[in-house]
Amino acid sequence: MLIKLFLIVFILFVVYRVISRFYRREITVKELITWLVFWLLVGVAVVLPQTTDLLAAQVGVSRGADLLVYISVLALFYLVFRILVRLERLEHQITKITRHVALDQENKKAIKPALSGVEGQENKLE
Amino acid sequence: MKIFVVVPAWNEESRLGNSLDQLKNQYQNVVVVDDGSVDNTTQVAAGRGLVVLNHLINRGQGAALQTGDEYALKNGADIIIHFDADGQHQVAEIARLIEPIVEGRADIVFGSRFLGNSRVPWTKKWLILKPAILFNWLFTGVKLSDAHNGLRALSAKAARLINITHDEMAHASEILAQVRKNRLRYQEVPVDIIYHRYGQGFGAGWKILKDLILKKILK
Numbered sequence: 001m002l003i004k005l006f007l008i009v010f011i012l013f014v015v016y017r018v019i020s021r022f023y024r025r026e027i028t029v030k031e032l033i034t035w036l037v038f039w040l041l042v043g044v045a046v047v048l049p050q051t052t053d054l055l056a057a058q059v060g061v062s063r064g065a066d067l068l069v070y071i072s073v074l075a076l077f078y079l080v081f082r083i084l085v086r087l088e089r090l091e092h093q094i095t096k097i098t099r100h101v102a103l104d105q106e107n108k109k110a111i112k113p114a115l116s117g118v119e120g121q122e123n124k125l126e
Numbered sequence: 127m128k129i130f131v132v133v134p135a136w137n138e139e140s141r142l143g144n145s146l147d148q149l150k151n152q153y154q155n156v157v158v159v160d161d162g163s164v165d166n167t168t169q170v171a172a173g174r175g176l177v178v179l180n181h182l183i184n185r186g187q188g189a190a191l192q193t194g195d196e197y198a199l200k201n202g203a204d205i206i207i208h209f210d211a212d213g214q215h216q217v218a219e220i221a222r223l224i225e226p227i228v229e230g231r232a233d234i235v236f237g238s239r240f241l242g243n244s245r246v247p248w249t250k251k252w253l254i255l256k257p258a259i260l261f262n263w264l265f266t267g268v269k270l271s272d273a274h275n276g277l278r279a280l281s282a283k284a285a286r287l288i289n290i291t292h293d294e295m296a297h298a299s300e301i302l303a304q305v306r307k308n309r310l311r312y313q314e315v316p317v318d319i320i321y322h323r324y325g326q327g328f329g330a331g332w333k334i335l336k337d338l339i340l341k342k343i344l345k
Contacts, residue, residue: 088344095185095293099193102159102179106197 007046015039127228129153130203132194134187135211136161142170148217150174157197159190188297192290199285206280215277219317223279226313233284233310236270237277237317254331266302270314277317284310295330296337
């Protein structure tokens with residue numbers, strides 16, 4: 001089946017990328033192992049789809065493919081939630097920085113005339 | 127009593143001038159928070175010799191008010207007024223607004239359109255404001271005759287206790303929730319709001335709801 005071939009090539013490509021990133025020290029040993037195990041499992045599911053049926057039967061789902069879809073949807077929901085939390089935090093941090101800069105600038109403006117008065121010359125900072 | 131008037135402004139160059147002139151005549155400390163405007167809002171305010179706090183990027187009215195509050199507190203404010211720059215709010219109302227605080231009867235005072243003679247467009251009154259008032263009452267426990275008209279006065283104590291984290295328009299409900307939480311004494315005084323334009327419509331109401339609920343879930 002052509003789809004299997006495509007998926008296997010894709011998995012090999014991803015595994016190659018993971019390993020090369022490990023050699024460039026962009027990921028840790030732990031991350032390397034996690035990803036390799038994950039993609040190995042995906043590989044097994046692609047080459048021997050029956051194995052997923054076995055697992056599905058264990059949890060009471062009729063087909064392995066269905067189980068995969070269920071798990072994917074759950075994972076996506078969780079991911080979206082995580083991203084929303086992240087986004088909220090980022091927004092909050094951006095506001096804090098913006099506020100800090102605004103107050104800081106004003107603070108400097110307030111000090112500047114006083115300083116230039118002491119030195120008796122125009123302050124050239126602007 | 128040191129009174130600070132905090133004016134959040136976002137692209138308000140054409141409407142800002144008139145309000146600022148009047149404010150400047152009566153109040154020494156007027157702080158304009160330019161919330162990332164792309165027009166000449168800052169120049170309009172700075173040209174009148176007022177303090178301008180610049181948000182580098184637009185963060186929303188709630189964020190701008192919090193910035194103004196922090197500036198005012200740092201500079202020894204006793205009372206902080208939240209005042210909209212677009213000509214809706216009347217400078218003359220401020221005196222009445224701060225009275226309960228000056229006399230020590232309240233920590234925070236809200237302006238109310240429905241106690242005064244404001245001519246609120248009827249669709250806005252019944253489809254937006256009344257549900258919003260009910261919502262605020264149910265969810266914050268603070269019962270007011272109006273919601274979100276933006277004109278309010280805070281004592282330094284109230285400003286210190288209230289920390290606005292909703293950057294956008296949901297801050298108005300957030301303030302009520304914090305009034306409740308901190309057991310602040312609140313009052314309403316009638317104010318006249320002049321409608322040059324409709325202001326926030328129904329969509330904005332939904333957005334506020336969404337913001338409030340989302341934040342509740344995510345926290």
